[in-house]
Amino acid sequence: MKLGISATEYLSLVRSGEISVEEFVAKTIDRIQAVENKVHAYITIDSENALNKAKLIDKKIRAKEKTGMLLGMPVSIKDNICTARLRTTCASGLLENFVAPYDATVVSRLKQQDSIIIGKANLDEFAMGSTTEFSHFGPSKNPWNPEYVPGGSSGGSGVSVSSLECMVSLGSDTGGSVRSPASFCSVVGLKPTYGLVSRYGLVSYANSIEQVGPIARKVEDIALVMNVIAGHDPHDDTTVKKTNEDYVAGIDTGIKGKKIGLVQQMTGDGVDKEILAATNKAVSKLQDLGAECMPVSLGAVEHSVAAYYTIASAEASSNLARYDNLRYGFDFGTEGYEFKAYVSKVRSNFGPEVTRRMLLGAFVLSAGYYGKYYLKAQKVRTMMKSQIDEAFKKVDLLVAPTMPILPFKLGEKIDDPLKLYLLDINTITANLTGIPAISIPIEISSAGLPIGIQLFANSFQEKSLLQAAYSLQQTVNLPEVPL
Amino acid sequence: MTKIGLEIHCQLTKLESKLFCSCKADYRSLPPNSNICPICVGLPGSLPTLNKKAVEKASMISIALGCKIPEKISFFRKNYFYPDLPKNFQITQYNAYGPTSIGSDGIVQIEGKEIRIRRIQLEEDPGRLVYEGSSQKTQITLVDYNRAGTPLVEIVTEPDFENPRQVRIFLNVLADLVENLGVSDPYLEGAMRVDGNISVEKGNRVEIKNVGSFRDVEKALHFEMTRQQSLVDRGIEVAAETRHWDDARKITVSSRSKEEEQDYRYLPEADIPIVGIAQDRIENLKKQMPESIVAKKERYVKKYGIPQQVADVLSSGKFYSDLFEKSHTESNAKEVANIITTDLMGFADTREKKTDLKLTHRNISDLADAIVNGTMTRNSGKIALQEMIKTGRSLSEIMSSLDLGNMNDASSLEKIIDEVFVEEEKAVSEAKQNPDTINYIVGKVMRKTKGKADPGTTLEIIRKKLSL
Structure with a gap:
């Protein structure tokens, strides 16, 4: 039995009795033990409980009792998504021992379908970062070359799926945090439409733009997970009330006659030559599949990084204000401190990137600067939205490289926040406008590093997005992870 | 000329649940920190969901105070660090970027004077700080989050009051109004809290906080007006500052904390989508709203010939007017009004006494009938009423056991x-x-x-x- 099978293959093997859940989970745990010290995908691993759950589900299958549709599939959960029994650290020193008294809605939906939470995946502290280097627990490493960054902030999620330490993972995408590690680790990652997936239990960083999104090795696995997690949640007022779609059905419909726009502002000079070449090759494959491809201009992309960091930081400064260590947190007595002194003291334990964004956010919201920065950023957002609306009047999908550059070495850019921020240029448009976007692997570079491509669709057009991604996936043949 | 403006916080105590979660809105008399959930203590990952009933009740207050209600309302975060604030921001409303709060530009008439309402906003109450010992000397501050997230309506007036007496009248009218609307019990401890701004001619504006009961507001404002005037008379500048009401000494005291202008860094609350308020919903609400105190009073005078003054007293208190509505008949209305306003109000003058009343609607009606048709004197009626309050026994029982029948032989x-x-x-x-x-x-x-x-x-x- 191979660990690198797709979720769809897994389900049919378990259903036919060819493998048991326990067998697969045990093998996954062996794999974690074998590779974890090389890649560091996890903050917390829950092997024992995973095995017990696996046995229970096997028992249900043998007894022909009703089981959930995920049949014991082992999943990893980004550690900023709450799990009732396992700690949720957000990769921060401030929440090192925080155990939420509840499951996030996405987690309870996975559990209801009998999936097994095998561990909590590493991330940049509070999901702020693009490389997973800003983790209180140390960086995750790229399974394709452990000297390289895996992308971020859902680095642990991307790594755990890529290095076969789980079947699928849930990450969160605020500015590209699901798609960046998907691209850098050669797996598939979806940022759903804002409002399609519940954020209840996702620890907020920038709550007006982020979504929980799945990472998997195959597009059809993403569709399967979306069937479980998508849909209205009474605990999240921002989720939309609409009938649930079946994303798996008709995923092989093809893209004949679809109009696809190549975003000019995302394929300019700043993009690595090898990535551009791979993108063009993918575009011609899309044409071969019957799609009509054309250039599309989104002028506002130029301002998107500035707008994104203004809005995200502003929201972060407010969302992270609650971490004053009074109701939960790490062990640090209040004796001898006055309230504000205590709060300042404990909050000095945030890492450098979180501190930077909170300060930036407090600044852009302060009296006299709100109009100059925050309101202006919101105007850019409105402008982007209207340009996106215009674009989707002409085309069905948009395409662009996920990341402008190839994975780079750990530590290479950690001291240059601006360079790191610019990595998000191609991903944040989807966050600021709310539209769905998916990254799928298309090539391995000459240096052996993964290259991903990104497809965008209009809001709530996930079904057509997944169909296009699936079609393209069928044309690529990539090597197995060298780990 | 003295100018006074008010900020009134009124809890919507008649709601079942808090503003953003399903914990009880009635937190009183519960053990500390037992009426809490991940949402109202702001645990990581929790999200607020808006209590639609609270929007409805706040709309009713806006309508009753003659405010405009916008087509869309939205929420903002007011960011500041304070131990009673679990998220270190308060979810509230903010009109600096256009009117998006539940009401604005209202008018209330008191004694022929117009008091303009600047805005009404819906927001969450913070938790409660409990000091061990007196707040001045204590080393330990405890926090009870039972109250955190209770629905609160903030009513801000323009500085249209000329003296503390007008303020008292206004506050009484307002308290009666929210009670009559059935949105709040303003007499519950802490349900209605008032901060005031006051300035005298040639003086700066001073804010008064921490006035424990809204009945003390008049005293605090009066003290402050006198203090400011005596400074101005001596040519001393009145400092623009925040002062606290010292309830024990009945004076205002300058707040010792540095009153730097707080920057609240307001930010739209993205977790709560903008709420559309359809005009027909407002019209519907208007129809469903209870009769206003003014209309009630007019009806009492016109329909039953109840004297103005009696009608005034009877209509303003919801408890008594409800009692009247349920116990009177066409023929005894005037006498029922009389019994309630002259005798019952004297006997049941506190909240406890009101809740302990055994008296039934039938009791009052029978009593009024007996007085109207002359089978009982007013004097005996008083004795019978006291007995009814204690036991709720029927009039005939009371009459025979206490031998109260009229001596018309x-x-x-x-x-x-x-x-x-x-x-x-x-x-x-x-x-x-x-x-x-x-x-x-x-x-x-x-x-x-x-x-x-x-x-x-x-x-x-x-x-x-x-x-x-």
């Missing part, structure tokens, strides 16, 4: 009057000289009959006997 009354004439010989001869003293004898008769004698009949018989 003229011969037995005459017999008693004869007895009094013998006992009070001196008074009788005096009354013959000076008829004005006749009431003394009537009083004696009433005492002897335990109030059962009809005063009119008694007087008539006495006059006859004295050949007056």
Whole structure:
């Protein structure tokens, strides 16, 4: 039995009795033990409980009792998504021992379908970062070359799926945090439409733009997970009330006659030559599949990084204000401190990137600067939205490289926040406008590093997005992870 | 000229649950930190979901205060660090970027004067700080989050009050209004809290906080007005500052904390989508809203001929007007109003006494009937009422057990009057000289009959006997 099978293959093997859940989970745990010290995908691993759950589900299958549709599939959960029994650290020193008294809605939906939470995946502290280097627990490493960054902030999620330490993972995408590690680790990652997936239990960083999104090795696995997690949640007022779609059905419909726009502002000079070449090759494959491809201009992309960091930081400064260590947190007595002194003291334990964004956010919201920065950023957002609306009047999908550059070495850019921020240029448009976007692997570079491509669709057009991604996936043949 | 403006916080105590979660809105008398959930203590990952009923109740207040209600309302975060604030921001409303709060630009008439309402906003109450010992000296501050997230309406007036008396009248009107609307019980401890801004001619504006009960507001403002005026009279500048009301000493004290201008870094609350308020919903709400106090009063006067003053008292308190509505009939309305306003209000003047009342609607109605048709005197009625308050027993039971029936049997009354004439010989001869003293004898008769004698009949018989 191979660990690198797709979720769809897994389900049919378990259903036919060819493998048991326990067998697969045990093998996954062996794999974690074998590779974890090389890649560091996890903050917390829950092997024992995973095995017990696996046995229970096997028992249900043998007894022909009703089981959930995920049949014991082992999943990893980004550690900023709450799990009732396992700690949720957000990769921060401030929440090192925080155990939420509840499951996030996405987690309870996975559990209801009998999936097994095998561990909590590493991330940049509070999901702020693009490389997973800003983790209180140390960086995750790229399974394709452990000297390289895996992308971020859902680095642990991307790594755990890529290095076969789980079947699928849930990450969160605020500015590209699901798609960046998907691209850098050669797996598939979806940022759903804002409002399609519940954020209840996702620890907020920038709550007006982020979504929980799945990472998997195959597009059809993403569709399967979306069937479980998508849909209205009474605990999240921002989720939309609409009938649930079946994303798996008709995923092989093809893209004949679809109009696809190549975003000019995302394929300019700043993009690595090898990535551009791979993108063009993918575009011609899309044409071969019957799609009509054309250039599309989104002028506002130029301002998107500035707008994104203004809005995200502003929201972060407010969302992270609650971490004053009074109701939960790490062990640090209040004796001898006055309230504000205590709060300042404990909050000095945030890492450098979180501190930077909170300060930036407090600044852009302060009296006299709100109009100059925050309101202006919101105007850019409105402008982007209207340009996106215009674009989707002409085309069905948009395409662009996920990341402008190839994975780079750990530590290479950690001291240059601006360079790191610019990595998000191609991903944040989807966050600021709310539209769905998916990254799928298309090539391995000459240096052996993964290259991903990104497809965008209009809001709530996930079904057509997944169909296009699936079609393209069928044309690529990539090597197995060298780990 | 003295200018006073108010910020009134009024809890929507009649709601079942908090503003953003399903914990109880009625947090009072619960053990500390037992009425909490991940949402109202702001645990990581929790999200607020808006209580639609709260929006409805706040809309009712806006309508009743003559405010404009926008087509869309939205929420903002007010960011500041304070131990009673679990998220270190408060979810509230903010009109700096256009009117998006539940109400604005209203007008309230008090004694012919117009008080303009600047805005009304819906927001969450913070938790409560409990100091061990007095707040000045304590080393330990405890936090009780039971209150955190309770729905609160903030009403901000323009500085239209000219003196503290107007403020008191306004606050009474407002308290009666929210009570009548059935959105709040303003007399619950901490349900209605008032901060004031006051300035005198040639002086700066001073903010007064921490006034424990809204009844003390008048005192605090009065103290402050006098203090400011005496400074101005001596040519000393009135400092623009925040002062706290010291309830023990009944004075205002400058807040010791540095009052740097707080920057709240307001930010739209993205977790709560903008709420559209359809015009027809407002119209519907208007139809469903209880009759206003003013309309109620007019009806009492016009329909039943109840005197203005009685109608005024009866209509303003919801407890008593509800009692009136349920107990009166066409024929006894005036007497029911009379019993409630002259006797019952005196007996049941506190919240505890009101809740302990055993009295039924039937009781009051029967009593009024008895008085109207002359089977009982007002005096006996008072005694019967007290008994009803305690036991709720029926009028007929009370009448027989306490022997309260009217003594309209003229011969037995005459017999008693004869007895009094013998006992009070001196008074009788005096009354013959000076008829004005006749009431003394009537009083004696009433005492002897335990109030059962009809005063009119008694007087008539006495006059006859004295050949007056």
